[in-house]
Amino acid sequence: MSKRVYTVTMTEECKACQGQGLTHDDRWEIVYANLDDSAEDIEAEILKGWGRYHNYHVYRVGDLPAEDGPCPECEGAGQIVKEVDLLDALRELKVAFSPDAFEGDPHDKGYHEYEGKNTAILLPLPF
Numbered sequence: 160m161s162k163r164v165y166t167v168t169m170t171e172e173c174k175a176c177q178g179q180g181l182t183h184d185d186r187w188e189i190v191y192a193n194l195d196d197s198a199e200d201i202e203a204e205i206l207k208g209w210g211r212y213h214n215y216h217v218y219r220v221g222d223l224p225a226e227d228g229p230c231p232e233c234e235g236a237g238q239i240v241k242e243v244d245l246l247d248a249l250r251e252l253k254v255a256f257s258p259d260a261f262e263g264d265p266h267d268k269g270y271h272e273y274e275g276k277n278t279a280i281l282l283p284l285p286f
């Protein structure tokens with residue numbers, strides 16, 4: 160028989176954006192905090208700030224990095240979906256097929272009767 164690998168889909172909250180799907184570029188805060196509000200041309204001040212604090216030299220504010228944008232990690236979904244090996248998933252969930260499932264007293268082992276056949280059942284691992 161050809162080798163088979165069983166996988167399951169695992170969905171987890173994106174760690175990069177805590178499930179928000181958005182990221183905020185904190186570099187903007189530094190520029191805003193040091194902005195000269197009395198300046199006539201605020202846009203020029205913003206460009207100056209980006210040059211001074213982040214070594215960014217562009218001619219238009221529109222060419223600067225966006226303040227908020229879709230999270231690059233999850234592409235705005237807020238969650239990461241991965242295909243993982245079924246056995247790895249069971250291990251992570253601390254569940255395993257009992258190795259003793261087919262032996263001994265059915266009442267004190269991981270032993271189960273299903274449709275007249277002895278069947279291994281899922282048991283929590285002892286850790």
Ligand SMILES: [Zn+2]
Binds near residue numbers: 174179231
């Ligand atoms: Zn994300």
